[in-house]
Amino acid sequence: MxxxxxxxxxxxxxxxxxxxxxxxxxxxxxxxxxxxxxxxxxxxxxxxxxxxxxxxxxxxxxKTKEELLHRISRIGHEKALEILRTASRAEGGPAERLADAVSSFVRWHAGGRTTARVVQYELDSLGPEARAEIVGLRRQVNAEVRGIIEDGVRSGDFDVMDVQGTTLAVLSLCIDVARWFNVNGPRTPEEVGALYADLVLRMVGAGEPGAAQR
Amino acid sequence: MxxxxxxxxxxxxxxxxxxxxxxxxxxxxxxxxxxxxxxxxxxxxxxxxxxxxxxxxxxxxxKTKEELLHRISRIGHEKALEILRTASRAEGGPAERLADAVSSFVRWHAGGRTTARVVQYELDSLGPEARAEIVGLRRQVNAEVRGIIEDGVRSGDFDVMDVQGTTLAVLSLCIDVARWFNVNGPRTPEEVGALYADLVLRMVGAGEPGAAQR
DNA sequence: GCCGAGGGTGAGCGAGCGCTTAGCGAGCTG
DNA sequence: CAGCTCGCTAAGCGCTCGCTCACCCTCGGC
Incomplete structure (x- = not known):
């Protein structure tokens, strides 16, 4: 267009x-x-x-100050969802797709920390109807990540006891980047994305043994 | 006393x-x-x-509304630090101590979600001097966890490429529990603590292979 | 060249904020 | 029982908030 x-x-x-x-x-x-x-x-x-x-x-x-927050939150969540969907539907095995999803999701939270912070931490400032809409988007975000993990468990690539709990932990890890990431800090968004992708693969039991020594 | x-x-x-x-x-x-x-x-x-x-x-x-927040934040951070110190200085190998630290830290964030939420997410609402004091406490929290991970790397129990990055990730994972944990949800603080201890051991390369099948 | 529409402004509204002050009543001291 | 202290309240001050309104430019259409 x-x-x-x-x-x-x-x-x-x-x-x-x-x-x-x-x-x-x-x-x-x-x-x-x-x-x-x-x-x-x-x-x-x-x-x-x-x-x-x-x-x-x-x-x-x-119309109101809240409408501004609502608009920001919706656009931001849609962008986050799009990032995860792209990674989730790419070709490759579950490990590749999960690593891709995590690293791009983390890059978005670190690089666009300003936006991500508002999107992830001001949900409670919305009124009931606006919040309900955003919660729906968040459920889709959760489903996207859980889908990849379920694929990996089915194919035997992953070794996960509690799929929903692990999904929650993976998402939580990525989202919290928006809280602590510092643009003037020692790490670039790409570095954090790569580190986190490795950590998450280990969490699901797909980290190659000895990967840290490479 | x-x-x-x-x-x-x-x-x-x-x-x-x-x-x-x-x-x-x-x-x-x-x-x-x-x-x-x-x-x-x-x-x-x-x-x-x-x-x-x-x-x-x-x-x-x-004196002011901010003094209330300051007091809450200091007491809460001191409690969090005490929990980690207790686990860190207990007897046992690095894996045991890390699992203990994570599970008790997570239990505190889930069970005392009300307090933990204020402690972890209202730091920016403090004035400069008060924030500086709290930041000092947080550095001690970080040092405590990094200490355990360094021990594990030295002893060969852990396999970690980026010690400070992994420390940050572990802490971030635990802290973010205060954001998403729901008292009326399906998980108890103990369950989340146990799950997270397992996930963190995997992150540092100390998860026993096949642990999920037990 | 006049007109209507739409994006913009300056001034200010009612409300609610953090915080202060004058005073009250219960309880200990002499 | 007078006098003092101390925890607390009723009332309200000064201020700033989200938001509104009367009005003003600028610009395209006829």
């Missing part, structure tokens, strides 16, 4: 689909502010001034 | 050390409120009314 706006990395401009230019700038400003201070500690005046506009301009494009 | 107030489980009444009774009730009310709605979304009126007092009573025992 359109041209660029979707670079090789998934992080660059995932907000290209937000159509009026001013609305996108406001959304981007809100993501930054929510990630830095949290939803409740962010004021509409702060969002508007980051976007270079007056506080009233926000309400031309969004 | 004193008698009860410290039950077998570490969760029951860790606030026994908070001395005026009214101050403890306020602190407990604040923990509940912060865990449910987050620090910034919680009002001093809400805390006071949960404790059955007027809003002004809060300021007899605490």
């Amino acid at each position: 359109s041209t660029a706006q979707e670079t090789a990395d998934g992080e660059a401009q995932p907000w290209g689909e937000v159509t009026p230019d001013a609305a996108r700038r406001l959304l981007l400003a809100a993501v930054e502010a929510f990630a830095e201070r949290g939803y409740h500690a962010t004021t509409t005046r702060d969002i508007a001034s980051r976007a270079g506009m007056s506080p009233a301009a926000l309400y031309i494009h969004y | 004193s008698t009860a107030q410290e039950t077998a489980d570490g969760e029951a009444q860790p606030w026994g050390e908070v001395t005026p009774d009214a101050a403890r009730r306020l602190l407990l009310a604040a923990v509940e409120a912060f865990a449910e709605r987050g620090y910034h979304a919680t009002t001093t009126r809400d805390i006071a009314s949960r404790a059955g007092m007027s809003p002004a009573a809060l300021y007899i025992h605490y």
